[in-house]
Amino acid sequence: GAVVSQHPSRVICKSGTSVKIECRSLDFQATTMFWYRQFPKKSLMLMATSNEGSKATYEQGVEKDKFLINHASLTLSTLTVTSAHPEDSSFYICSVLAGASDTQYFGPGTRLTVL
Amino acid sequence: DAKTTQPPSMDCAEGRAANLPCNHSTISGNEYVYWYRQIHSQGPQYIIHGLKNNETNEMASLIITEDRKSSTLILPHATLRDTAVYYCIVRVPPEYGNKLVFGAGTILRVKS
Numbered sequence: 772g773a774v775v776s777q778h779p780s781r782v783i784c785k786s787g788t789s790v791k792i793e794c795r796s797l798d799f800q801a802t803t804m805f806w807y808r809q810f811p812k813k814s815l816m817l818m819a820t821s822n823e824g825s826k827a828t829y830e831q832g833v834e835k836d837k838f839l840i841n842h843a844s845l846t847l848s849t850l851t852v853t854s855a856h857p858e859d860s861s862f863y864i865c866s867v868l869a870g871a872s873d874t875q876y877f878g879p880g881t882r883l884t885v886l
Numbered sequence: 887d888a889k890t891t892q893p894p895s896m897d898c899a900e901g902r903a904a905n906l907p908c909n910h911s912t913i914s915g916n917e918y919v920y921w922y923r924q925i926h927s928q929g930p931q932y933i934i935h936g937l938k939n940n941e942t943n944e945m946a947s948l949i950i951t952e953d954r955k956s957s958t959l960i961l962p963h964a965t966l967r968d969t970a971v972y973y974c975i976v977r978v979p980p981e982y983g984n985k986l987v988f989g990a991g992t993i994l995r996v997k998s
Binding site: 874877882 | 918920922924926928929930931932935957973980983984985986987988989990
């Protein structure tokens with residue numbers, strides 16, 4: 772399967788600041804990547820689909836101006852949480868769509884804590 | 887999106903086979919069944935997927951009923967490191983974005 776990395780693995784920031792999370796596909800050129808969010812003891816929730824060279828598609832209820840997604844190359848997608856607030860504290864996970872069967876392979880996740 | 891139903895938790899003895907059931911009675915003909923697992927504070931790990939036929943790989947076997955309304959993931963010799971949340975997901979077809987909609991999953995506890 773595809774190997775996916777995320778950076779940083781964990782970040783703590785002050786309320787009102789912006790945080791950028793990187794998702795890299797290390798061994799596969801990914802046209803499509805996905806961003807998920809997971810709150811404690813809850814399941815993953817899809818936030819948006821990131822398509823290389825075009826605008827991301829956001830799921831219902833996800834604010835596109837707050838969660839900025841950029842997929843400028845086939846190996847990198849970034850998620851920027853703008854003006855972060857404590858309620859944005861969560862585990863953010865990306866995945867890439869890879870292989871002949873279009874299977875999703877996930878990154879290790881980024882733990883965001885907003886103080 | 888086709889929904890899945892899984893038991894909230896299961897226990898399994900180390901070294902024994904773990905059989906995790908999943909119901910997906912509303913699955914459509916071109917929708918695949920995917921299994922992932924998530925160990926605490928890590929990203930989900932792909933296990934296996936299938937459409938109609940039973941599948942096997944180095945991690946597990948997937949048994950899909952003939953009517954495709956249910957499936958079972960089999961870990962043949964469970965180890966303590968297999969303790970995780972297991973998600974059975976019916977993938978949204980490619981024309982709708984290949985999305986995965988995660989349910990609550992099954993917490994599998996492997997005990998020595």
